[in-house]
Amino acid sequence: MRGEGLTADSSYVRSLGLFIGVHRRLSAVSFLLLLMFAGGPAPAAEPQRPQPLKSGGEFSSSELRALQADDFGNPGMLWVVRGEKLWGEAAGRNGKSCAACHGDARQSMKGIATHYPKVDPGAARLVNLEGRVNLCRERHQGAEPLQYESEELLGLTAYVAHQSRGMPVDVTIDLQNRKNYERGRDFYYARRGQMNLSCSHCHDRNWGGRLLGETISQGHGNAYPIYRLEWQTAGSLHRRFRSCLFGVRAELLPGGSRELLDLELYLAWRAGGLTIETPGVRR
Amino acid sequence: MVARVQVPQQVKRGELIEVRIAIQHVMETGFRYDDRGRAIPKNVINTLVARYNDTEIFRAELGSGIAANPFLQFYTVAEASGEIEFSWVDDAGEKGTEHAAISVVG
Numbered sequence: 246m247r248g249e250g251l252t253a254d255s256s257y258v259r260s261l262g263l264f265i266g267v268h269r270r271l272s273a274v275s276f277l278l279l280l281m282f283a284g285g286p287a288p289a290a291e292p293q294r295p296q297p298l299k300s301g302g303e304f305s306s307s308e309l310r311a312l313q314a315d316d317f318g319n320p321g322m323l324w325v326v327r328g329e330k331l332w333g334e335a336a337g338r339n340g341k342s343c344a345a346c347h348g349d350a351r352q353s354m355k356g357i358a359t360h361y362p363k364v365d366p367g368a369a370r371l372v373n374l375e376g377r378v379n380l381c382r383e384r385h386q387g388a389e390p391l392q393y394e395s396e397e398l399l400g401l402t403a404y405v406a407h408q409s410r411g412m413p414v415d416v417t418i419d420l421q422n423r424k425n426y427e428r429g430r431d432f433y434y435a436r437r438g439q440m441n442l443s444c445s446h447c448h449d450r451n452w453g454g455r456l457l458g459e460t461i462s463q464g465h466g467n468a469y470p471i472y473r474l475e476w477q478t479a480g481s482l483h484r485r486f487r488s489c490l491f492g493v494r495a496e497l498l499p500g501g502s503r504e505l506l507d508l509e510l511y512l513a514w515r516a517g518g519l520t521i522e523t524p525g526v527r528r
Numbered sequence: 529m530v531a532r533v534q535v536p537q538q539v540k541r542g543e544l545i546e547v548r549i550a551i552q553h554v555m556e557t558g559f560r561y562d563d564r565g566r567a568i569p570k571n572v573i574n575t576l577v578a579r580y581n582d583t584e585i586f587r588a589e590l591g592s593g594i595a596a597n598p599f600l601q602f603y604t605v606a607e608a609s610g611e612i613e614f615s616w617v618d619d620a621g622e623k624g625t626e627h628a629a630i631s632v633v634g
Contacts, residue, residue, distance in 0.1 A: 317534045320597045323552040327530045477596035478554075 292430060294515050295449060301462040301527060304453070309474075313526040321403065321472035321524025324396075324479045328404025331397060337388025343401070346385060354408040358521055362510045364421040371425045371506045374402040375481065393500035399479050403470045406523035413520055414467050416513040429511030432504055438495030444508075459528070464489075465516040466509060468525025475528060482509060529553060531626040533614060539606040541634045547578065547586075548601045549614055551624065557592040571619045573598065581610040606632045 302310055312318050332343045332350055347353040362373040365380060372380060378401050379390035391398040418426045433444045447456070448464035455461070469482040476484075483500035486508065490497050498504050530552040536545050551573065558570025570592060578586035585604050604612075613627040 317532065317548055317550065318599060320550065320599070323530050323532065323550060323597060326532060327552070330530070 292434070292515075294517070295452060295463045298465070298516065298519050299452075299463055300467055300519050300522060301465060302468065302522060302525060304460040304462045305527060309526055309528065313468075313522070313524075319472070319524060319526055321470070321479055321526060324400045324403040324470065324472075325407045325524055327396070327400035328402070328407075331401055332404060335386075337382060337386035339385065339387040341386050343381070346381075350404065350408055354405045356409050356412050358406040358409040358523070359412050359415045361416075362425075362506055362513060364425070371422060371503075371510060373482075373501075373506060373509055374405055375483075375501060376506070378402060378405075394481055394484055399470050399481060402481070403479065403524050406470065406521060409521045410523055411520050413518050414513055414516045416510065416517060418514055422510060425507045425510050426514060428504075429507035429509070432508045433511050438490065438493035440493040440495075442493045444489070464512065465519055466512045467516050467519045468522035468527070470523065471525040471527050473527050479524065482512075529622065529624045531614070531624060533612065533626050533628040535612055535628045535630050537629075538631045538633060541606060541608075541632050543606050544603055545606050545630075546601060546603055547612060548599070549576075549578075549626070550597065550599045551576075551616065551626075552597050553618065555590075555592075555594055555596045555598060559592065569619075573616045573618045576600070576614065576616040578602075579613045579615075580604060581608060585612075606630065608632055 302313060305313075313321075316322055329350075335342045335345070343350070358374060361377070362371050363377075364370065365372045365377070367384075368380060375391075375393060375398055378398060382388040382390055391401075436443045436446075444464060447461050452461050452463045466482045466485075469485070470479050471485070472479050473485075481500060483502075483505045486505050487497050487500070532550045534546075534548040539545055553573055554571065555573065556568055556571040558568070560568045562568055572592055572594065573590050576586075576588045576590065577584060586602050588600060590598060609630060609632045611627050611629055613625065615623065615625045617623045
Protein backbone atom coordinates (compact mmCIF):
# COMPACT_ATOMS: atom_id res chain seq x y z
CA MET A 246 0.00 0.00 0.00
CA ARG A 247 2.94 2.34 0.65
CA GLY A 248 4.08 1.63 -2.90
CA GLU A 249 0.71 2.66 -4.27
CA GLY A 250 1.05 5.93 -2.43
CA LEU A 251 4.38 6.52 -4.18
CA THR A 252 2.94 5.70 -7.58
CA ALA A 253 0.19 8.19 -7.04
CA ASP A 254 2.74 10.81 -6.05
CA SER A 255 4.99 10.27 -9.06
CA SER A 256 2.10 10.38 -11.53
CA TYR A 257 1.06 13.59 -9.86
CA VAL A 258 4.55 14.98 -10.43
CA ARG A 259 4.47 13.80 -14.06
CA SER A 260 1.19 15.54 -14.74
CA LEU A 261 2.61 18.68 -13.13
CA GLY A 262 5.57 18.47 -15.49
CA LEU A 263 3.20 18.13 -18.44
CA PHE A 264 1.31 21.12 -17.20
CA ILE A 265 4.51 23.16 -17.08
CA GLY A 266 5.45 21.95 -20.56
CA VAL A 267 2.16 23.14 -22.01
CA HIS A 268 2.10 26.43 -20.21
CA ARG A 269 5.74 27.40 -20.53
CA ARG A 270 4.85 31.01 -20.66
CA LEU A 271 3.24 30.95 -17.25
CA SER A 272 5.00 33.43 -15.04
CA ALA A 273 7.10 32.14 -12.19
CA VAL A 274 4.77 33.81 -9.71
CA SER A 275 1.65 32.03 -10.89
CA PHE A 276 3.55 28.75 -10.96
CA LEU A 277 4.53 29.27 -7.34
CA LEU A 278 0.93 30.05 -6.46
CA LEU A 279 -0.12 26.87 -8.20
CA LEU A 280 2.36 24.85 -6.17
CA MET A 281 1.09 26.40 -2.96
CA PHE A 282 -2.47 25.42 -3.66
CA ALA A 283 -1.67 22.02 -5.08
CA GLY A 284 0.49 21.08 -2.11
CA GLY A 285 -2.35 20.33 0.27
CA PRO A 286 -2.45 21.45 3.91
CA ALA A 287 0.94 22.68 5.03
CA PRO A 288 1.92 21.48 8.51
CA ALA A 289 4.74 23.99 8.70
CA ALA A 290 3.14 26.25 11.29
CA GLU A 291 2.14 24.83 14.66
CA PRO A 292 -1.30 23.28 14.09
CA GLN A 293 -4.43 24.77 15.54
CA ARG A 294 -7.24 23.10 17.42
CA PRO A 295 -10.62 23.38 15.73
CA GLN A 296 -12.58 26.37 17.01
CA PRO A 297 -14.87 25.91 18.84
CA LEU A 298 -13.95 22.42 20.04
CA LYS A 299 -16.93 20.10 19.66
CA SER A 300 -17.17 16.54 20.88
CA GLY A 301 -18.34 13.91 18.41
CA GLY A 302 -21.61 13.65 20.31
CA GLU A 303 -22.57 17.14 19.18
CA PHE A 304 -22.76 15.85 15.63
CA SER A 305 -25.06 12.97 16.64
CA SER A 306 -28.84 12.91 16.66
CA SER A 307 -30.66 13.89 19.84
CA GLU A 308 -31.84 10.27 20.23
CA LEU A 309 -28.27 9.03 20.20
CA ARG A 310 -27.18 11.67 22.69
CA ALA A 311 -30.05 10.65 24.96
CA LEU A 312 -28.97 7.02 24.68
CA GLN A 313 -25.44 7.93 25.69
CA ALA A 314 -26.65 10.02 28.61
CA ASP A 315 -28.84 7.19 29.96
CA ASP A 316 -26.50 5.14 32.13
CA PHE A 317 -28.68 2.10 31.83
CA GLY A 318 -29.68 2.34 28.18
CA ASN A 319 -26.14 3.15 27.03
CA PRO A 320 -24.98 -0.19 25.62
CA GLY A 321 -21.36 0.77 26.25
CA MET A 322 -22.07 0.44 29.96
CA LEU A 323 -22.18 -3.33 29.46
CA TRP A 324 -18.45 -3.18 28.75
CA VAL A 325 -17.89 -0.93 31.75
CA VAL A 326 -19.68 -3.49 33.94
CA ARG A 327 -17.59 -6.23 32.41
CA GLY A 328 -14.44 -4.26 33.15
CA GLU A 329 -15.58 -3.74 36.73
CA LYS A 330 -15.87 -7.50 37.17
CA LEU A 331 -12.46 -8.12 35.59
CA TRP A 332 -10.90 -5.46 37.82
CA GLY A 333 -11.53 -7.63 40.85
CA GLU A 334 -10.55 -10.95 39.27
CA ALA A 335 -7.09 -12.41 39.83
CA ALA A 336 -5.08 -13.14 36.69
CA GLY A 337 -1.69 -14.59 35.82
CA ARG A 338 1.01 -16.44 37.75
CA ASN A 339 1.07 -14.00 40.64
CA GLY A 340 -2.62 -14.46 41.35
CA LYS A 341 -3.17 -10.71 41.65
CA SER A 342 -6.13 -8.71 40.45
CA CYS A 343 -6.01 -5.07 39.35
CA ALA A 344 -7.71 -4.23 42.64
CA ALA A 345 -4.91 -5.93 44.62
CA CYS A 346 -2.60 -3.01 43.76
CA HIS A 347 -4.94 -0.22 42.73
CA GLY A 348 -7.81 -0.78 45.18
CA ASP A 349 -11.11 0.82 44.36
CA ALA A 350 -10.90 2.09 40.79
CA ARG A 351 -13.54 4.71 41.51
CA GLN A 352 -10.90 6.44 43.65
CA SER A 353 -7.58 5.32 42.22
CA MET A 354 -8.44 5.64 38.52
CA LYS A 355 -10.21 8.98 38.75
CA GLY A 356 -8.67 11.35 36.23
CA ILE A 357 -6.08 8.84 35.04
CA ALA A 358 -7.41 8.56 31.49
CA THR A 359 -7.19 12.33 30.98
CA HIS A 360 -3.37 12.12 30.82
CA TYR A 361 -3.11 9.25 28.33
CA PRO A 362 -1.35 8.27 26.10
CA LYS A 363 1.79 8.63 28.18
CA VAL A 364 5.45 7.65 27.87
CA ASP A 365 6.23 4.74 30.18
CA PRO A 366 9.73 5.31 31.58
CA GLY A 367 10.48 1.58 32.02
CA ALA A 368 9.43 0.53 28.56
CA ALA A 369 10.68 3.85 27.09
CA ARG A 370 7.75 4.07 24.71
CA LEU A 371 4.38 5.68 24.40
CA VAL A 372 1.51 3.64 25.86
CA ASN A 373 -2.22 4.24 25.86
CA LEU A 374 -4.66 2.74 28.37
CA GLU A 375 -4.63 -0.55 26.47
CA GLY A 376 -0.84 -0.62 26.58
CA ARG A 377 -0.85 0.30 30.26
CA VAL A 378 -3.21 -2.55 31.13
CA ASN A 379 -0.97 -4.98 29.27
CA LEU A 380 2.21 -3.63 30.90
CA CYS A 381 0.56 -4.13 34.30
CA ARG A 382 -0.39 -7.67 33.36
CA GLU A 383 3.17 -8.40 32.28
CA ARG A 384 4.99 -6.74 35.18
CA HIS A 385 2.74 -7.30 38.17
CA GLN A 386 0.27 -10.05 37.38
CA GLY A 387 2.57 -12.30 35.39
CA ALA A 388 -0.16 -12.70 32.81
CA GLU A 389 -0.24 -12.86 29.03
CA PRO A 390 -1.05 -9.52 27.40
CA LEU A 391 -4.66 -9.18 26.29
CA GLN A 392 -5.23 -9.01 22.58
CA TYR A 393 -5.98 -5.59 21.18
CA GLU A 394 -9.72 -5.17 20.63
CA SER A 395 -10.52 -8.23 22.76
CA GLU A 396 -13.65 -8.02 24.90
CA GLU A 397 -11.55 -8.14 28.07
CA LEU A 398 -9.26 -5.28 27.06
CA LEU A 399 -12.20 -3.20 25.87
CA GLY A 400 -13.94 -3.85 29.17
CA LEU A 401 -10.97 -2.86 31.32
CA THR A 402 -10.12 0.26 29.32
CA ALA A 403 -13.78 1.33 29.25
CA TYR A 404 -13.99 0.83 33.00
CA VAL A 405 -10.81 2.82 33.68
CA ALA A 406 -11.67 5.63 31.26
CA HIS A 407 -15.20 5.78 32.65
CA GLN A 408 -13.77 6.85 36.02
CA SER A 409 -12.63 10.09 34.37
CA ARG A 410 -15.99 10.88 32.81
CA GLY A 411 -16.69 14.60 32.93
CA MET A 412 -13.04 15.54 33.42
CA PRO A 413 -11.15 17.48 30.73
CA VAL A 414 -8.56 15.80 28.51
CA ASP A 415 -5.22 17.11 29.72
CA VAL A 416 -2.11 15.95 27.90
CA THR A 417 1.05 18.03 28.05
CA ILE A 418 3.72 17.85 25.38
CA ASP A 419 7.15 17.73 26.96
CA LEU A 420 10.65 16.51 26.15
CA GLN A 421 9.63 12.90 26.66
CA ASN A 422 6.74 12.78 24.23
CA ARG A 423 7.70 15.59 21.82
CA LYS A 424 8.93 13.16 19.15
CA ASN A 425 5.75 11.09 19.36
CA TYR A 426 3.66 14.22 19.18
CA GLU A 427 5.48 15.44 16.08
CA ARG A 428 5.16 12.08 14.34
CA GLY A 429 1.48 11.96 15.22
CA ARG A 430 0.96 15.49 13.92
CA ASP A 431 2.74 14.65 10.67
CA PHE A 432 0.63 11.52 10.31
CA TYR A 433 -2.48 13.63 10.79
CA TYR A 434 -1.52 16.07 8.04
CA ALA A 435 -0.08 13.55 5.58
CA ARG A 436 -2.12 12.53 2.56
CA ARG A 437 -2.56 8.77 2.37
CA GLY A 438 -4.39 6.02 0.58
CA GLN A 439 -5.89 5.84 -2.87
CA MET A 440 -8.19 8.74 -2.01
CA ASN A 441 -5.08 10.77 -1.22
CA LEU A 442 -6.67 12.47 1.77
CA SER A 443 -5.23 13.47 5.11
CA CYS A 444 -7.13 13.43 8.41
CA SER A 445 -7.11 17.22 8.25
CA HIS A 446 -9.06 17.36 5.00
CA CYS A 447 -12.17 16.04 6.71
CA HIS A 448 -11.72 16.85 10.37
CA ASP A 449 -10.25 20.36 10.20
CA ARG A 450 -11.51 21.77 6.91
CA ASN A 451 -14.89 20.12 6.62
CA TRP A 452 -16.21 19.25 10.05
CA GLY A 453 -19.94 19.87 10.25
CA GLY A 454 -20.22 19.07 6.53
CA ARG A 455 -21.72 15.93 5.08
CA LEU A 456 -20.14 12.74 3.86
CA LEU A 457 -23.15 10.97 2.32
CA GLY A 458 -25.48 10.42 5.26
CA GLU A 459 -22.90 11.22 7.91
CA THR A 460 -22.03 14.53 9.51
CA ILE A 461 -18.27 14.87 9.67
CA SER A 462 -17.06 15.32 13.24
CA GLN A 463 -13.91 17.03 14.41
CA GLY A 464 -12.40 13.63 15.07
CA HIS A 465 -11.76 13.68 18.80
CA GLY A 466 -10.99 10.60 20.88
CA ASN A 467 -12.55 11.78 24.15
CA ALA A 468 -15.41 9.26 24.27
CA TYR A 469 -13.46 6.06 23.58
CA PRO A 470 -13.92 3.15 23.89
CA ILE A 471 -17.27 3.83 22.25
CA TYR A 472 -20.29 1.76 21.40
CA ARG A 473 -20.76 2.21 17.67
CA LEU A 474 -24.09 1.24 16.15
CA GLU A 475 -22.45 0.31 12.87
CA TRP A 476 -20.20 -2.15 14.67
CA GLN A 477 -23.00 -3.38 16.93
CA THR A 478 -20.36 -3.57 19.61
CA ALA A 479 -17.85 -1.53 21.57
CA GLY A 480 -14.56 -0.60 19.94
CA SER A 481 -11.32 1.18 20.64
CA LEU A 482 -10.03 4.43 19.18
CA HIS A 483 -7.60 2.43 17.04
CA ARG A 484 -10.45 0.47 15.53
CA ARG A 485 -12.01 3.80 14.61
CA PHE A 486 -8.67 4.90 13.08
CA ARG A 487 -8.71 1.75 10.99
CA SER A 488 -12.23 2.58 9.80
CA CYS A 489 -10.98 5.98 8.63
CA LEU A 490 -7.91 4.41 6.99
CA PHE A 491 -10.21 1.97 5.23
CA GLY A 492 -12.36 4.89 4.13
CA VAL A 493 -9.47 6.62 2.39
CA ARG A 494 -8.26 3.21 1.13
CA ALA A 495 -4.95 3.42 2.95
CA GLU A 496 -2.86 0.75 4.62
CA LEU A 497 -4.72 -0.67 7.63
CA LEU A 498 -2.26 -0.31 10.48
CA PRO A 499 -2.74 -2.78 13.34
CA GLY A 500 -4.33 -1.62 16.61
CA GLY A 501 -1.66 -0.63 19.12
CA SER A 502 0.92 0.09 16.42
CA ARG A 503 3.43 2.89 16.92
CA GLU A 504 1.92 5.11 14.22
CA LEU A 505 -1.57 4.92 15.69
CA LEU A 506 -0.26 5.55 19.22
CA ASP A 507 1.51 8.70 18.02
CA LEU A 508 -1.68 9.80 16.30
CA GLU A 509 -3.62 9.14 19.50
CA LEU A 510 -1.23 11.44 21.37
CA TYR A 511 -1.61 14.19 18.80
CA LEU A 512 -5.41 13.86 18.94
CA ALA A 513 -5.33 13.95 22.75
CA TRP A 514 -3.40 17.22 22.56
CA ARG A 515 -5.85 18.48 19.94
CA ALA A 516 -8.86 17.55 22.11
CA GLY A 517 -7.36 19.26 25.17
CA GLY A 518 -10.14 20.64 27.35
CA LEU A 519 -12.94 18.46 25.99
CA THR A 520 -14.46 16.31 28.69
CA ILE A 521 -14.15 12.52 28.69
CA GLU A 522 -17.45 10.82 27.85
CA THR A 523 -16.55 7.13 28.00
CA PRO A 524 -18.52 5.12 27.04
CA GLY A 525 -19.67 7.24 24.10
CA VAL A 526 -22.38 6.08 21.71
CA ARG A 527 -21.92 6.89 18.04
CA ARG A 528 -23.47 5.92 14.76
CA MET B 529 -22.32 -12.89 29.13
CA VAL B 530 -22.81 -9.61 30.95
CA ALA B 531 -26.31 -8.40 31.74
CA ARG B 532 -27.82 -5.61 33.75
CA VAL B 533 -31.28 -5.41 35.30
CA GLN B 534 -32.81 -2.20 36.56
CA VAL B 535 -35.82 -1.89 38.87
CA PRO B 536 -36.68 0.86 41.34
CA GLN B 537 -35.18 -0.16 44.68
CA GLN B 538 -38.05 0.89 46.89
CA VAL B 539 -41.67 1.30 45.77
CA LYS B 540 -45.18 1.51 47.24
CA ARG B 541 -47.44 -1.53 47.08
CA GLY B 542 -49.58 -1.51 43.98
CA GLU B 543 -47.35 0.96 42.16
CA LEU B 544 -46.57 0.50 38.48
CA ILE B 545 -42.86 -0.08 38.03
CA GLU B 546 -40.57 -0.05 35.04
CA VAL B 547 -38.32 -3.08 34.63
CA ARG B 548 -35.37 -2.92 32.23
CA ILE B 549 -32.80 -5.45 31.10
CA ALA B 550 -29.74 -5.13 28.86
CA ILE B 551 -27.78 -8.21 27.80
CA GLN B 552 -24.43 -8.30 26.05
CA HIS B 553 -24.93 -10.67 23.14
CA VAL B 554 -23.85 -10.71 19.48
CA MET B 555 -27.36 -11.66 18.21
CA GLU B 556 -25.80 -13.16 15.11
CA THR B 557 -28.46 -13.13 12.40
CA GLY B 558 -27.33 -16.14 10.38
CA PHE B 559 -27.39 -14.00 7.23
CA ARG B 560 -23.74 -12.97 7.39
CA TYR B 561 -20.62 -14.58 5.96
CA ASP B 562 -17.09 -14.59 7.32
CA ASP B 563 -13.93 -13.57 5.43
CA ARG B 564 -13.73 -16.94 3.75
CA GLY B 565 -17.31 -16.92 2.56
CA ARG B 566 -18.63 -19.40 5.09
CA ALA B 567 -22.00 -18.69 6.63
CA ILE B 568 -21.81 -17.56 10.26
CA PRO B 569 -24.37 -19.70 12.10
CA LYS B 570 -27.35 -17.95 13.56
CA ASN B 571 -27.01 -17.36 17.27
CA VAL B 572 -29.61 -15.19 18.94
CA ILE B 573 -31.18 -15.21 22.37
CA ASN B 574 -34.35 -17.03 21.43
CA THR B 575 -36.22 -17.01 24.73
CA LEU B 576 -36.19 -14.62 27.64
CA VAL B 577 -38.32 -15.09 30.73
CA ALA B 578 -38.82 -12.84 33.75
CA ARG B 579 -40.11 -14.20 37.06
CA TYR B 580 -41.28 -12.09 39.97
CA ASN B 581 -41.01 -14.17 43.12
CA ASP B 582 -41.20 -17.32 40.97
CA THR B 583 -44.27 -16.17 39.05
CA GLU B 584 -43.70 -15.65 35.36
CA ILE B 585 -44.56 -12.06 34.47
CA PHE B 586 -42.89 -11.59 31.11
CA ARG B 587 -41.77 -13.79 28.24
CA ALA B 588 -40.20 -12.79 24.94
CA GLU B 589 -39.24 -14.76 21.87
CA LEU B 590 -36.46 -12.96 20.05
CA GLY B 591 -35.34 -13.47 16.48
CA SER B 592 -32.77 -12.35 13.97
CA GLY B 593 -34.40 -8.93 13.65
CA ILE B 594 -33.26 -7.86 17.11
CA ALA B 595 -30.04 -5.84 17.23
CA ALA B 596 -26.97 -6.94 19.15
CA ASN B 597 -26.95 -6.34 22.90
CA PRO B 598 -30.75 -6.37 23.27
CA PHE B 599 -32.39 -3.94 25.65
CA LEU B 600 -35.94 -4.71 26.80
CA GLN B 601 -38.26 -2.77 29.02
CA PHE B 602 -41.71 -3.53 30.43
CA TYR B 603 -44.01 -2.58 33.27
CA THR B 604 -45.41 -4.58 36.13
CA VAL B 605 -47.25 -3.94 39.39
CA ALA B 606 -45.22 -4.09 42.59
CA GLU B 607 -47.03 -6.54 44.84
CA ALA B 608 -44.49 -7.89 47.28
CA SER B 609 -40.85 -7.52 48.22
CA GLY B 610 -38.56 -10.02 46.64
CA GLU B 611 -36.68 -10.61 43.43
CA ILE B 612 -37.24 -10.23 39.75
CA GLU B 613 -35.21 -12.89 38.03
CA PHE B 614 -34.45 -13.06 34.33
CA SER B 615 -33.28 -16.15 32.51
CA TRP B 616 -32.56 -16.62 28.85
CA VAL B 617 -31.06 -19.06 26.40
CA ASP B 618 -29.45 -18.59 23.00
CA ASP B 619 -29.25 -20.81 19.92
CA ALA B 620 -25.84 -22.12 21.00
CA GLY B 621 -27.48 -23.38 24.19
CA GLU B 622 -25.75 -20.87 26.42
CA LYS B 623 -27.91 -19.85 29.35
CA GLY B 624 -27.80 -16.71 31.40
CA THR B 625 -29.53 -15.33 34.48
CA GLU B 626 -29.59 -12.00 36.22
CA HIS B 627 -31.75 -10.69 39.02
CA ALA B 628 -32.60 -7.55 40.93
CA ALA B 629 -34.05 -7.10 44.40
CA ILE B 630 -37.14 -5.05 44.96
CA SER B 631 -38.46 -3.76 48.26
CA VAL B 632 -42.16 -2.94 48.55
CA VAL B 633 -43.44 -0.76 51.40
CA GLY B 634 -46.97 0.00 52.62
